[in-house]
Amino acid sequence: MKPRNRRLAFVVAGLLVLSMATWLVLNALQSNLVFFFTPSQVATHAAPRSGAFRLGGLVEEGSVQKAADGLALRFVVTDRAQRVSVHYRGLLPDLFREGKGVVVAGHLQEDGSFMANTVLAKHDENYMPPEAAAALEQARPMAAGDAP
Numbered sequence: 001m002k003p004r005n006r007r008l009a010f011v012v013a014g015l016l017v018l019s020m021a022t023w024l025v026l027n028a029l030q031s032n033l034v035f036f037f038t039p040s041q042v043a044t045h046a047a048p049r050s051g052a053f054r055l056g057g058l059v060e061e062g063s064v065q066k067a068a069d070g071l072a073l074r075f076v077v078t079d080r081a082q083r084v085s086v087h088y089r090g091l092l093p094d095l096f097r098e099g100k101g102v103v104v105a106g107h108l109q110e111d112g113s114f115m116a117n118t119v120l121a122k123h124d125e126n127y128m129p130p131e132a133a134a135a136l137e138q139a140r141p142m143a144a145g146d147a148p
Helices: 003-032 039-043 130-143
Strands: 053-059 072-078 083-089 101-108 114-121
Touching: 039 053, 039 083, 039 130, 053 083, 083 101
Parallel strands: 083 114
Antiparallel strands: 053 072, 053 101, 072 083, 101 114
């Protein structure tokens, strides 16, 4: 084989390996993406009906219901305009409270409720994820009946 053909074969093989590695990385990233949605977006069917995503908002006052075993519970996440019922089984973060910000990760069930596998509570009085803060601000005028 001539040196020129050998070089060309190495370049083609290198490009194949590089493209395969790029495809594997992009495929892994895509399968690990979890998007954030608000209860209003869930109500308008902007959130995926199947597949995992994050739901964020405030825990509605008086909505937390714990089962006798202390691990299963139900609560409602709201953005002051819409509400989504959440089911969770596990230990809650210490900062989980009614009226406070929360982000739950999981998926929608057939009945429209949300089955959470992770609950993240707001850790500071002054902090809220930017997406959740923007969603709550946008929902506030809608809850009052004003135009956004």
